[in-house]
Amino acid sequence: MGCGGSKSTDTVSNGKSKEKEEDYLQEPENDPVDLEDIVVGYPPPKPNSSRKEHIFTEKDKEAGDSRAKQIKVEDYPSLDDLARALTEGLKNDVQKVRAIFTWIGLQGSNGSGSKDKNNNNQDSMSPQAVVQKVIQRKLSFNFLFTSLCRAAKIPCVLIRGLGKSVSYEVGDQDVDRLNNSWTAVYVSGGWRFVFPLWAFSAVVGHSKGTWTLVETQGKGTREKEEASSGRTISHINEYYFLTEPDEFIYCCYPNDSKWQLLAKPFTKQDFTEIAYCRQRYFQNHHRITTPAKCFYQSANGVCDVGIKRLGKEDCVYTYELYFNHEQSKATLPAEIQLEKYVAILNEGKSVRFRVRFPSEGIYKLLIYGDDSLLCEFKIQCDEDVDNVKPFPCNPESGFGPSTTTEEAGLKAKSHQSGVISIKKTRNVNIRFNVTKNVLVQTVLLQNNVAQETLSQYVNHKVKNQELDINVDLPQQGEYALQINTKDKESGGSFTNACNYLLTAENMNRKQRNYENALEKKIRKNLQECTNSGKLEELQKALDDFDKVDLEDKGDRQRAVERITFLRLRKELKDAIARRHGEKLEEAIENAKQSKYEENLQNKIREAEELLAQLRRLNRFAHEVLKMQQPTISEIHNYRHPKPLAYEIMKATYILLGEEEGRVEEWEQIQALMRKQGKEGLLRRVRLFDTVDVTENMVNSAAQLLRDYDEERATNVIDEVMNASDESPTESKTSEPAPKKKK
Numbered sequence: 001m002g003c004g005g006s007k008s009t010d011t012v013s014n015g016k017s018k019e020k021e022e023d024y025l026q027e028p029e030n031d032p033v034d035l036e037d038i039v040v041g042y043p044p045p046k047p048n049s050s051r052k053e054h055i056f057t058e059k060d061k062e063a064g065d066s067r068a069k070q071i072k073v074e075d076y077p078s079l080d081d082l083a084r085a086l087t088e089g090l091k092n093d094v095q096k097v098r099a100i101f102t103w104i105g106l107q108g109s110n111g112s113g114s115k116d117k118n119n120n121n122q123d124s125m126s127p128q129a130v131v132q133k134v135i136q137r138k139l140s141f142n143f144l145f146t147s148l149c150r151a152a153k154i155p156c157v158l159i160r161g162l163g164k165s166v167s168y169e170v171g172d173q174d175v176d177r178l179n180n181s182w183t184a185v186y187v188s189g190g191w192r193f194v195f196p197l198w199a200f201s202a203v204v205g206h207s208k209g210t211w212t213l214v215e216t217q218g219k220g221t222r223e224k225e226e227a228s229s230g231r232t233i234s235h236i237n238e239y240y241f242l243t244e245p246d247e248f249i250y251c252c253y254p255n256d257s258k259w260q261l262l263a264k265p266f267t268k269q270d271f272t273e274i275a276y277c278r279q280r281y282f283q284n285h286h287r288i289t290t291p292a293k294c295f296y297q298s299a300n301g302v303c304d305v306g307i308k309r310l311g312k313e314d315c316v317y318t319y320e321l322y323f324n325h326e327q328s329k330a331t332l333p334a335e336i337q338l339e340k341y342v343a344i345l346n347e348g349k350s351v352r353f354r355v356r357f358p359s360e361g362i363y364k365l366l367i368y369g370d371d372s373l374l375c376e377f378k379i380q381c382d383e384d385v386d387n388v389k390p391f392p393c394n395p396e397s398g399f400g401p402s403t404t405t406e407e408a409g410l411k412a413k414s415h416q417s418g419v420i421s422i423k424k425t426r427n428v429n430i431r432f433n434v435t436k437n438v439l440v441q442t443v444l445l446q447n448n449v450a451q452e453t454l455s456q457y458v459n460h461k462v463k464n465q466e467l468d469i470n471v472d473l474p475q476q477g478e479y480a481l482q483i484n485t486k487d488k489e490s491g492g493s494f495t496n497a498c499n500y501l502l503t504a505e506n507m508n509r510k511q512r513n514y515e516n517a518l519e520k521k522i523r524k525n526l527q528e529c530t531n532s533g534k535l536e537e538l539q540k541a542l543d544d545f546d547k548v549d550l551e552d553k554g555d556r557q558r559a560v561e562r563i564t565f566l567r568l569r570k571e572l573k574d575a576i577a578r579r580h581g582e583k584l585e586e587a588i589e590n591a592k593q594s595k596y597e598e599n600l601q602n603k604i605r606e607a608e609e610l611l612a613q614l615r616r617l618n619r620f621a622h623e624v625l626k627m628q629q630p631t632i633s634e635i636h637n638y639r640h641p642k643p644l645a646y647e648i649m650k651a652t653y654i655l656l657g658e659e660e661g662r663v664e665e666w667e668q669i670q671a672l673m674r675k676q677g678k679e680g681l682l683r684r685v686r687l688f689d690t691v692d693v694t695e696n697m698v699n700s701a702a703q704l705l706r707d708y709d710e711e712r713a714t715n716v717i718d719e720v721m722n723a724s725d726e727s728p729t730e731s732k733t734s735e736p737a738p739k740k741k742k
Contacts, residue, residue, distance in 0.1 A: 064098025
């Protein structure tokens with residue numbers, strides 16, 4: 001299935017040979033009408049300092065979409081006339097590009113371009129003829145979009161490279177056949193991606209017929225996909241309008257690495273190996289917590305894939321497991337029903353899918369979040385799996401505390417992880433705070449022992465709003481503990497609140513009642529390191545403790561909890577030191593979702609204040625960066641600027657580090673504005689950071705602007721930016737020049 005919302009187009013003929021079908025999400029390598037990929041004089045490609053939400057507002061969307069809906073293709077004889085009608089009078093280039101984008105999408109969705117007007121005298125390059133050719137796939141969407149943008153004086157380039165579209169299958173190593181092309185437009189001071197074809201088309205119901213669904217939600221099945229070419233639909237997919245470069249690279253790789261628009265470009269191997277993530281993965285802010293690769297190899301018949309959602313909103317994760325009946329060397333035994341071979345392990349906001357493989361072969365794991373496909377992984381198991389067994393159960397809510405647990409009236413107090421490893425001792429104690437008036441039921445399960453037999457090995461009691469559960473395992477092996485609740489007042493049946501996977505090892509080894517001198521030293525060192533709070537030393541002490549396999553008398557658990565706290569604190573400190581917005585968001589989120597939120601409150605507050613400051617800085621910098629170099633030249637050419645314009649420029653340069661004596665006169669400011677490259681104004685604003693600003697600099701700038709409010713300053717900036725698109729007069733002043741007649 002490709003990024004454009006479709007599956008691979010290679011079909012199987014007679015189960016052996018493959019026929020290559022047309023990839024409807026792949027643009028032709030060349031259009032019949034020549035169009036330069038790039039125009040000489042365009043700004044060079046480089047990473048942006050702001051994201052889509054900073055430059056594209058709801059007002060921009062409404063303005064562009066409203067204009068697009070008013071324009072009829074048959075009313076305009078040329079693309080130039082059409083571009084002028086679509087963009088004239090709109091406030092900024094983002095709105096203009098939006099109007100062009102939406103208008104093209106509407107032509108496909110309402111089918112206007114496919115109507116035969118029976119006009120033999122129609123110009124072959126009229127808008128109506130071009131739209132018709134695009135919909136008939138005789139011209140590319142890129143050609144129409146690029147032509148209209150350039151006609152509207154908006155820089156637009158055609159980018160050629162590789163795109164994971166219809167013919168891509170997760171884990172494919174041969175990506176050279178994925179030739180495709182897309183565009184980038186220069187708006188708000190930077191290049192932004194637009195992929196018209198993927199925005200306006202999708203292929204649904206396409207399948208190569210090589211996969212069999214074998215497990216979903218803990219239930220076994222054998223649903224073999226049928227080969228199908230699917231069908232192409234027209235729609236408008238907002239995701240491929242001004243797509244973020246750090247997301248776009250997951251599915252599109254340009255031949256020229258500069259057009260990745262990334263500070264650290266991907267290699268072709270990176271592109272081939274990177275996880276296959278869909279747009280909902282990015283839109284809903286998910287992160288893969290295991291290696292972000294599309295191909296995994298099992299170890300001892302097991303493979304873990306982890307994911308989490310950033311932010312406060314919860315997410316219900318589900319999955320589907322497939323078996324490739326063509327690529328796999330072995331066939332899946334008919335007697336094996338794959339149920340309970342995938343477990344969901346809850347780890348706070350993170351979830352880990354643990355997959356066990358009862359047979360060698362090629363598998364595919366699909367992960368969904370709130371019913372939307374997020375990502376896919378190809379997993380190979382090529383080892384002996386005779387000892388691989390299913391889990392004792394596979395509850396829908398997974399193993400470990402989750403939002404379901406708290407809704408059921410329980411809050412985990414002792415064990416936050418869904419897997420509890422028990423060594424030597426047979427007993428484990430699990431505690432919860434009881435937050436609702438509920439009855440509790442505990443059930444112990446094992447694959448080879450009846451539930452009734454195991455009931456004597458688990459008991460619980462509730463006292464002072466605390467639930468205390470004791471499990472005394474009868475023998476080694478893997479067990480599942482189910483904890484169910486029901487309301488005392490309303491009655492009804494018990495519902496599952498929480499589950500734990502218990503793994504018991506080395507229980508048959510004789511227990512010692514003493515420790516030798518070395519073991520005592522290791523235990524004491526762990527206790528001391530736990531108290532000292534030095535992360536690296538504590539981790540080493542814990543590793544030493546585990547190597548000699550000492551019994552946990554509470555020392556190990558305290559050390560583990562201390563390490564978790566220290567790591568969260570370090571993550572906050574590092575993010576603050578780096579002043580990186582995304583790292584700050586992630587560190588704050590991780591700290592808030594932990595049980596140490598109260599202990600970390602000071603660091604969390606510091607990180608939140610810095611994040612808010614950086615966001616304000618980005619917003620203010622964006623307003624300046626919306627100006628293009630011609631705008632800077634326009635201001636520079638003023639002989640007698642308005643006082644406010646002069647004061648704003650003087651304050652700007654003071655905050656950028658210029659001494660007040662070097663910006664006293666307008667001529668001095670003009671000299672600074674003439675500088676290009678590293679000393680250019682826009683570059684300096686883009687790299688600006690408040691960490692370099694002193695109190696004196698702030699006071700000087702504030703003194704200059706003390707008599708003005710934000711509204712007056714904004715009016716002057718808008719006036720200057722509007723004037724930059726207009727004709728200059730012979731003698732420059734700060735008054736705007738009259739518009740050219742069109």
